Amino acid sequence: MSDDGFRPSLDPREVPEPIRLAIGTLIVDCAAAIDGGQLERWPDYFTEACVYRIIARSEFDKGRPIGFLTCDNRAMLGDRIRAMRSANVFQPHVYRHVLSPPRILGQRAGAFEVETSYVVIRTAIPEGAMMVFSAGRYLDEIVLEAGTPRLRSRTVITDSDSIDMLLVMPI
Amino acid sequence: MSDDGFRPSLDPREVPEPIRLAIGTLIVDCAAAIDGGQLERWPDYFTEACVYRIIARSEFDKGRPIGFLTCDNRAMLGDRIRAMRSANVFQPHVYRHVLSPPRILGQRAGAFEVETSYVVIRTAIPEGAMMVFSAGRYLDEIVLEAGTPRLRSRTVITDSDSIDMLLVMPI
Amino acid sequence: MSDDGFRPSLDPREVPEPIRLAIGTLIVDCAAAIDGGQLERWPDYFTEACVYRIIARSEFDKGRPIGFLTCDNRAMLGDRIRAMRSANVFQPHVYRHVLSPPRILGQRAGAFEVETSYVVIRTAIPEGAMMVFSAGRYLDEIVLEAGTPRLRSRTVITDSDSIDMLLVMPI
Numbered sequence: 287m288s289d290d291g292f293r294p295s296l297d298p299r300e301v302p303e304p305i306r307l308a309i310g311t312l313i314v315d316c317a318a319a320i321d322g323g324q325l326e327r328w329p330d331y332f333t334e335a336c337v338y339r340i341i342a343r344s345e346f347d348k349g350r351p352i353g354f355l356t357c358d359n360r361a362m363l364g365d366r367i368r369a370m371r372s373a374n375v376f377q378p379h380v381y382r383h384v385l386s387p388p389r390i391l392g393q394r395a396g397a398f399e400v401e402t403s404y405v406v407i408r409t410a411i412p413e414g415a416m417m418v419f420s421a422g423r424y425l426d427e428i429v430l431e432a433g434t435p436r437l438r439s440r441t442v443i444t445d446s447d448s449i450d451m452l453l454v455m456p457i
Numbered sequence: 458m459s460d461d462g463f464r465p466s467l468d469p470r471e472v473p474e475p476i477r478l479a480i481g482t483l484i485v486d487c488a489a490a491i492d493g494g495q496l497e498r499w500p501d502y503f504t505e506a507c508v509y510r511i512i513a514r515s516e517f518d519k520g521r522p523i524g525f526l527t528c529d530n531r532a533m534l535g536d537r538i539r540a541m542r543s544a545n546v547f548q549p550h551v552y553r554h555v556l557s558p559p560r561i562l563g564q565r566a567g568a569f570e571v572e573t574s575y576v577v578i579r580t581a582i583p584e585g586a587m588m589v590f591s592a593g594r595y596l597d598e599i600v601l602e603a604g605t606p607r608l609r610s611r612t613v614i615t616d617s618d619s620i621d622m623l624l625v626m627p628i
Numbered sequence: 629m630s631d632d633g634f635r636p637s638l639d640p641r642e643v644p645e646p647i648r649l650a651i652g653t654l655i656v657d658c659a660a661a662i663d664g665g666q667l668e669r670w671p672d673y674f675t676e677a678c679v680y681r682i683i684a685r686s687e688f689d690k691g692r693p694i695g696f697l698t699c700d701n702r703a704m705l706g707d708r709i710r711a712m713r714s715a716n717v718f719q720p721h722v723y724r725h726v727l728s729p730p731r732i733l734g735q736r737a738g739a740f741e742v743e744t745s746y747v748v749i750r751t752a753i754p755e756g757a758m759m760v761f762s763a764g765r766y767l768d769e770i771v772l773e774a775g776t777p778r779l780r781s782r783t784v785i786t787d788s789d790s791i792d793m794l795l796v797m798p799i
Contacts, residue, residue, distance in 0.1 A: 475640070475641060478640035478641075479640060481640075481729055482637045482640055482731070485637065485728055485729050485731050485745075486636050486637050486731065488728070488745070489634075489731060489743065489745070490634060492745065492765075493633070493634055495632045495633065495634035497632070498632070498634050551685065551787045553745055553747065553763040553764065553765075553787050554728065554745060555726055555727070555728050555745050555746065555747045555763075556728045556729065556745075558729060576747065578747055578760055578763040578787070580763060580787040580788045582686065582789065583686065583789045583790075584789075584790070585788035585789050585790035585791075586788075587760040587762075587763055587787070587788060588760070589760070
């Protein structure tokens with residue numbers, strides 16, 4: 287078969303149990319910090335030097351690194367959250383991530399590469415209208431720092447080409 | 458960081474494997490009983506003395522215990538199902554829970570505290586229209602009774618403030 | 629309790645860890661091949677002699693084997709993909725599966741029976757409109773062939789009675 291870019295999961299026997307569990311915990315905890323509105327926690331799930339970007343699938347597939355957003359280190363993630371807090375005194379929406387079980391794809395340069403499909407449901411407050419805000423996948427590089435798993439890189443690849451231009455919330 | 462109420466997962470090494478698996482199984486089986494329409498099974502996933510409530514996130518966050526619904530023991534759960542059966546001879550909707558991997562947050566008074574994000578898709582029968590019926594999270598207290606995991610308490614925290622007033626289906 | 633067709637999960641202690649992990653990996657990888665558009669990979673997740681069918685829940689519950697689609701072997705799955713490729717030079721939609729943790733229900737004739745709830749979000753390209761395309765469950769028979777897990781049978785049971793008649797994409 288020609289190279290279509292598909293990456294199957296690693297044989298689970300190649301991933302030690304404690305690492306598999308640590309990876310799974312990191313991914314759900316990171317989403318819980320966003321959904322719970324405890325956004326100041328969110329940068330803690332990244333390494334000091336890190337990459338966080340949100341990019342449309344069509345751009346990602348063309349190999350274009352032009353995303354909706356790119357942050358190059360943990361401090362930028364914190365800046366982003368502070369900007370969001372000052373812009374949105376009263377939060378008009380809440381978010382809910384629902385995640386598939388993560389796929390551990392490989393190891394590279396000391397990190398585990400992990401892909402996780404997500405859907406984010408946005409609920410308007412107080413009216414309660416719900417909509418699919420984003421669907422797509424995370425492509426992560428996860429390292430262990432003194433036993434604590436952290437994101438060295440997270441690429442959020444959105445299935446949709448368009449995204450709310452006023453987006454300030456991390457996905 | 459100030460206390461923002463965020464609760465990270467327990468270190469997975471602190472949760473014995475059989476307990477982790479038993480918890481995961483309970484949560485998906487309980488949802489399957491609802492989605493499969495085998496609602497008489499649903500109370501079996503609770504302890505005899507139990508709490509089941511559905512509450513809007515905005516109320517929960519304010520510490521108000523006023524929910525859409527509260528049941529105080531397993532018998533009340535059964536009553537609820539019987540009332541639903543008699544009111545809805547022909548079920549006009551079916552439900553589908555899709556759940557994130559559960560987060561085991563801690564242990565308290567002999568129970569594991571577990572949080573699980575969910576989305577429920579409701580499909581109208583026979584037309585087939587689908588909608589997001591509810592998104593939110595379960596906050597559970599799970600105990601082992603003679604090796605069988607059961608919900609001592611389930612709080613369904615809905616992201617939306619409003620919910621179908623004719624709601625009779627458990628979430 | 630009368631036989632309502634409900635099937636609880638096997639006690640997790642009855643399922644060896646490597647098998648549980650292999651099953652989980654198969655299910656998420658199979659969805660990833662579809663969502664990634666690498667559809668030629670999809671038949672690889674089935675055994676040579678296999679059954680793949682998509683059937684509405686209302687038909688399935690009545691015991692009627694009349695589905696939207698039935699394939700009886702792996703070659704038919706490949707035919708289906710080729711037909712899809714020739715009919716849709718420019719793919720106007722992308723798909724995203726989000727899956728609950730799988731439920732391992734039992735063993736039968738050398739296979740594990742596994743049920744997984746899913747929701748598929750369809751995104752129109754390039755406009756970006758997102759909708760719930762299908763919600764339902766997989767009912768799978770999974771075997772190990774020389775250590776590799778494969779689907780001997782997959783029944784996709786859609787909650788909705790109606791489905792896009794031009795459906796060519798596997799679910």
